[in-house]
Amino acid sequence: MNTAPDRLWTLVSLQLAGEASQEELSELNGLLKAFPEAVFQAEMMKELWLQKPKPNKVQAEDAFSKHLQRLSTHLSEPVLQYEVADPEELETPVRSLRTWWWIGGVAASLMLAVGMFFQLRPARKAPQQNVVSTRPGSKSKVELPDGTVVWLNSGSRLVYDDAFNTTLREVKLIGEAYFEVAKDKTKPFIIHTQTVDLKVLGTAFNLRAYPDEATTETALIHGSVEVQVLHNPDKKIVLKPSEKLVVQNKPDLKEAAGGAATALPQPMISISKVHPLERDSTLYETSWVSNKLAFDNESLVTIAQRLERWYDVTVFITNEELKQTTYTAVFEGEQLEEVMNALQLSGGFNYSINRKEVRISP
Amino acid sequence: MNELDRIADLQHRIAILEDMRAYQELYHLLFDRLYRFSFSFVKSREAAEEIVSDVFIKLWQIRSDLKKVVALKVYLYTITRNFSINYITRHYKHQVVSLDGMEDLFVASASPEELAISAEMYQKVQAAIRDLPPQCRAIFQLVREDGLKYKDVAAIMDVSVLTVRNQVAIATKKLAAALPATLGKRIADSARFSHS
Incomplete structure (x- = not known):
């Protein structure tokens, strides 16, 4: 039943949907001339068509917070997908590290013992571990196989195995280091510390994660990093340049380190700006590098x-x-x-x- | 940045950086549309909201594979449809039909007065849309509200492009039937519409 008006509405729908060919558009014009009484309706239709529903922001906010709760209960997989280890493997080293650090003021040699413990685990093919460490009173600069440059502050340790730079670039850091990560979008650069995990692409930042200090600090100079707070797996924070993230290592550690119990309780996680030195372009956070x-x-x-x-x-x-x-x-x-x-x-x-x-x- | 570029950027940030902020932004960008799309199948506000949530849970779970998804919006609509159909299959017996959820299909920034439409006519248009068969309404919604191309809608609805074309034409015709041929005393205003 291809009467003129039916055909006309088909052409109007094609026009409004942006799917009409040049021939169909001129056919529509011809039909509108032949049926002038349809012109008004066609214009009304166009106006109705162009009215988009107003998004309900409140409902979306509300729905998103509900959604986040459902998401966290649904996630049976480890939150960080690059943690390929099975749950047992995942758990043991973390617990060991935490235990050590909980004792407080752990000597780096003990940390090495933990590192060797990984290697000696029989069930796992022991990858060759490379350890770069600095004694108290000395600093060092290393270049990793992917071209990333790391300045290691005193009393710090950087560990990576032979799998580094195959599919991922994973390192462990105990202490403080300034990273200039070589760009490689296909291989995320991941840094594990006792309190946070960092995932970056190509960027420069300072990471301070001394086990005997009260906080773990990430100061981003440029680029972008994502910080995963380990004892709060739902917390993922993406830092913008010049932002600094401070995460409390453990609330009670402050007292263990001799801090005053009278001090105000610190927030578990806080974001602030990096702090430039006066009359200088360097920052407090990275001044040790120079x-x-x-x-x-x-x-x-x-x-x-x-x-x-x-x-x-x-x-x-x-x-x-x-x-x-x-x-x-x-x-x-x-x-x-x-x-x-x-x-x-x-x-x-x-x-x-x-x-x-x-x-x-x- | 147009919407597709913006979605592509968010997709990249979710896939590579596991960026929660990008994820949230994408949710807010698409929630309303996916919700309404799902509603046109399940006819329950709670169910539609939960389905959109499931869609985004899925999105987070497959984030590392997102790089391979060519048209993320079309993909999200497609799984929204699949989840909605699964829901109907599971809950068919208890299906509660509520009509009020779709009332605001044409609710927009402009009031009926601004549209040069009388309240009565506005009601008629709403009723005409409500009366469309579900599939026709869903297709019309994707084309009109989201401006999706026919081939994308065909992929989402698992029908041919010709079906999309026909369904949109049918919906347009039914709506036109709800429109008066003239607006009585307002006919003089119609001069402001040009049709060149």
Whole structure:
């Protein structure tokens, strides 16, 4: 039944759907001239057609939060797909690492023992492990097989096996390092630490994950990284350039490290901006790479930890009040004595250095 | 950035970076359309919402394979349809038909006055759309609301392009029948419509 009006509506539908050919469009024009009474309806139809439903934002928000809950219960697979290990394998090393670090102030050699434990596991083909480590008081720069450059701060350790750069680029970091990751979109670069996992493509950032510190810090310089917080698997955070992510390693660790219990509780996870040094383009977060020792409003107890690693000494602070006094300073190439003198001047404390021991008292 | 480029960008970020923000953005971009599409099958708000959720769970589960998906939007509509049909098959006996969910099919930023349509006529158009057979309505919705091409709609609905073309023509004709030939005293206004 191909009467003119039927044909006309077919042509109108083709026109409005953007599917009409040139011939069909001219046929439509001809029909509209032949049936002028349909012109008005055709225009109405066009107006109705162009009215798009208004999306219901509130409903979408609401539905998304419900959806996230369903998603987290549905995920039977490990949240990070690159964790190819079976659940047992996945669990054991993590637990060992956590246990070690929970004891606090673990020597790097013990960490190596954990590393060897992986190797000695009989069921698994033991991949050859490469370990790059720095002693307290020294720093080092390494280039990985994929061209990624890593600056390793004092008392840190970087581990990767022979599978590195085959399908993935996976490393483990204990301590602090600045990464300039070579671009390779096909092989994600993944860094495991005790508290967070990082997944990156090509980017530069500083990652500070000392087991004996209260927090794990990721400062992104450029590019993009995704941070997976391990004791909160639902939390995945994508950092933008110049953002810094600070994750508490464990709430009670602060006390174990000698911090004041009176301090305000810190949020588990916080994002802030990286902090440039005054009159300089370098950042506090990465100043150590250019051999600058920078303190950004840090407490003496935190500074003590950093001095211990930087100069390979042990620092004792005999007074609790003194531990919480804060300092902001930048040192470049100074001897320990010079640093201590400067801090002493602004802090009004006394100190003594005896071989590898520094004592700070009121 | 047009919508397809934006979707492709989000797809890339989800696949490569497992970017949760991109995932959320994609959800917000497509929720409404997928929800309405699913509703046209299952006729239940709760079920439609859950189906869209299932679709996005699936999306997250297969994120590492997303690189291979050529047209993500078409793909999402397709699994929405599959999930909706599965739902109907499972829940057929308890199917509750509610008509109110589709009322806002034509609800838009413009009010009926702005459209030069009387409230009565607006109701008639709504009724005409509601009366369309389900498949016809779903096809019409994909073409009109999302601006999808006939070949994409054919792939989503698992029908031929010719069927899509015919169904859209039928829907248009039925709607036209609900429109008055003239608007009485407002006929003079019709001069503002040009049809060159």
